[in-house]
Amino acid sequence: MTHARLYKDWHSIPPSARGCAAALGNFDGVHLGHAHLIRSVHAARPDLPRAVVTFEPHPRELFRPQDPPFRLTLSEERLAALEALGVEHVFEIPFDRAFSNLSAEQFVQDVLHDALGLLHVGCGPDFAFGHRRGGDINFLAERTQALDIGLTQVPALADAGGPFSSTRIRRLLQDGYPERAAEELGRPWFIRGEVQHGDKRGRLLGFPTANIALGRHLEPARGVYAVTIRLPGGHTRMGVANVGRRPTIDDGQESRLEVHLFDFEGDLYGQQLSVALHRLLRPEMRFASLDELKAQIALDALQARQLLAPAP
Structure with a gap:
């Protein structure tokens, strides 16, 4: 290249x-x-x-x-x-x-x-x-x-929808259609950023997450996504990610990207990850308890694995 x-x-x-x-x-x-x-x-x-x-x-x-x-x-x-x-x-x-x-x-x-x-x-x-x-x-x-x-x-x-444009792609992402945005980009849209320290709440729920600030990136539709993550060195993992403000926990912080990598153990703090959004699984929602949230995350992870699994 x-x-x-x-x-x-x-x-x-x-x-x-x-x-x-x-x-x-x-x-x-x-x-x-x-x-x-x-x-x-x-x-x-x-x-x-x-x-x-x-x-x-x-x-x-x-x-x-x-x-x-x-x-x-x-x-x-x-x-x-x-x-x-x-x-x-x-x-x-x-x-x-x-x-x-x-x-x-x-x-x-x-x-x-x-x-x-x-x-x-x-x-x-x-x-x-x-x-x-x-x-x-x-x-x-x-x-x-x-x-x-x-x-x-x-x-x-x-x-048929008119000229390809950055404005049109932004709208698709804000409306929750990353797969359609990918068609117009010629590749999945991703957010790249440094993994920051969070409150470790994901770990307590059984789903440790890498926390990345959106920074100057567009904020896509808030919710849970099936994602792939490119690690330093070029290796790729599947995962599930949340974009939003975590209404169940309601910590008042700005929107962020929280990514759970499947089948991964290791320290990613301070490293740069590229997180590609493939499909919005569900919108952001509030749960009555952390147990309900934990059960839903398990369902989200299962759905993301199925969606991202290579075709036989």
């Missing part, structure tokens, strides 16, 4: 990374529509290295910090997904106040042409850039032609 190189300082791009054909966008989720864009740009100039120009954080995080977390993929996850598509160079531009004040002209001239040395770019029809989103596809076409940069305008990939 191609190894993608990540560049976070657009002012100091090495000569070896110049002269690429780059897809432009935020690429949150790196879904099938994004894959279509990247492949279309590569098809237009297969002689050039594949690249992506993206931004971190997402502009919405800068301009609307009061909004709930919404990200499908964070920087490291996005890089891995782009690498799987054969991208060789990822120009991840820090999106801060100074950068947001660059005009559309400066973005094309100073960033795409002068700093990155791109020979070809591609984007969807709705790509907007520059201060107050002052640049659109028509402006980009005019300026890239003047700078002798090739341009591929890529129509959005769509199905």
Whole structure:
């Protein structure tokens, strides 16, 4: 597989990374529509290295910090997904106040042409850039032609429900359909994070859990999921997970991801896990007692094992 190189300082791009054909966008989720864009740009100039120009954080995080977390993929996850598509160079531009004040002209001239040395770019029809989103596809076409940069305008990939989009995938996850989100992503959606110390209540119930903060990830529908967990080193385990605030215990804490790994013993504190959500088994609910909760978790675990078991 191609190894993608990540560049976070657009002012100091090495000569070896110049002269690429780059897809432009935020690429949150790196879904099938994004894959279509990247492949279309590569098809237009297969002689050039594949690249992506993206931004971190997402502009919405800068301009609307009061909004709930919404990200499908964070920087490291996005890089891995782009690498799987054969991208060789990822120009991840820090999106801060100074950068947001660059005009559309400066973005094309100073960033795409002068700093990155791109020979070809591609984007969807709705790509907007520059201060107050002052640049659109028509402006980009005019300026890239003047700078002798090739341009591929890529129509959005769509199905019967409309164009594939990060917004549509977020809605599917918030409505409790991770399996449908996976179809549009081309892979299961997962939350990656560090295992933190909890109150050890799961252990007392007979189902020890690894606790992971949702952080900047989107919060999917609250409830219990059948999941697979990728451990450090690449091994994968099946399991069951709860997303929510634990109404039976009602500890007042923010929503979190609590994962029980099947047939696993070991200390995971401080380690990074990737938890893929496959199916929502039931919504979050309150139980009259811890004994009722324990009995339900046992049923949830059995259902998750059956759902995740390999086909004979």
